[in-house]
Amino acid sequence: MNKPKSSSQTVVWWVLWIVLTIGSFFIAAAVWTPLIAKHFGSVRETRASVIWVAAVFGTWMVLLLPLIVVMYQKVDKAYEDARVRREKAANRFRSILIDKPKRLLAPNVSAKLKDVPETIEGGHLVTVLLKDGRKIPNVFIAGREEILGIYDYTEMPFEGKEVVDVIPEDFTTVPNFFTTNWLRLDGTVVVEDGGAAPE
Numbered sequence: 001m002n003k004p005k006s007s008s009q010t011v012v013w014w015v016l017w018i019v020l021t022i023g024s025f026f027i028a029a030a031v032w033t034p035l036i037a038k039h040f041g042s043v044r045e046t047r048a049s050v051i052w053v054a055a056v057f058g059t060w061m062v063l064l065l066p067l068i069v070v071m072y073q074k075v076d077k078a079y080e081d082a083r084v085r086r087e088k089a090a091n092r093f094r095s096i097l098i099d100k101p102k103r104l105l106a107p108n109v110s111a112k113l114k115d116v117p118e119t120i121e122g123g124h125l126v127t128v129l130l131k132d133g134r135k136i137p138n139v140f141i142a143g144r145e146e147i148l149g150i151y152d153y154t155e156m157p158f159e160g161k162e163v164v165d166v167i168p169e170d171f172t173t174v175p176n177f178f179t180t181n182w183l184r185l186d187g188t189v190v191v192e193d194g195g196a197a198p199e
Contacts, residue, residue: 010078028056028057096185102160103186104145105141105144105146105160106160109165123140124166126141127167129166132162137169
């Protein structure tokens with residue numbers, strides 16, 4: 001919702017800046033033309049025209065200085081905002097929506113996390129052991145029962161009912177995690193104000 005508003009404000013600013021830039025020239029010309037004509041003769045004459053050019057363009061440059069400063073600040077802010085948007089996009093995790101029942105651990109498996117210290121508040125990072133013998137590392141379990149995230153996958157390769165055991169991760173062997181490699185499974189995406197919204 002903020003992007004269209006910001007874009008329209010930017011367009012209004014540039015139009016206003018162009019109008020003020022052009023307008024300041026005509027203001028300078030309107031002020032100096034009659035004064036020079038009165039004291040030095042018609043601006044069509046060589047001597048008067050040289051004085052007119054110096055006076056009008058000199059005044060115009062003086063009037064442009066604050067406009068140039070403001071323009072520089074606006075351009076600098078626009079580049080900074082673009083950089084922040086690029087960084088946010090680069091640090092955004094992937095997200096898909098998997099129905100919660102498919103993400104829930106069986107009660108007996110969930111109970112194994114009861115006495116395991118949380119990796120972060122409200123969650124555990126574990127390796128899950130599946131019925132078919134596969135081990136899936138770096139799985140994030142929220143509230144000891146809900147599979148909320150998997151690292152380095154683009155889809156969920158199993159369902160909660162397939163998990164027969166959970167093994168807390170050894171943080172001496174885990175990789176250096178990158179936000180973009182995390183797959184969130186509840187369909188939640190990060191929005192620009194730092195909050196979250198359903199996908």
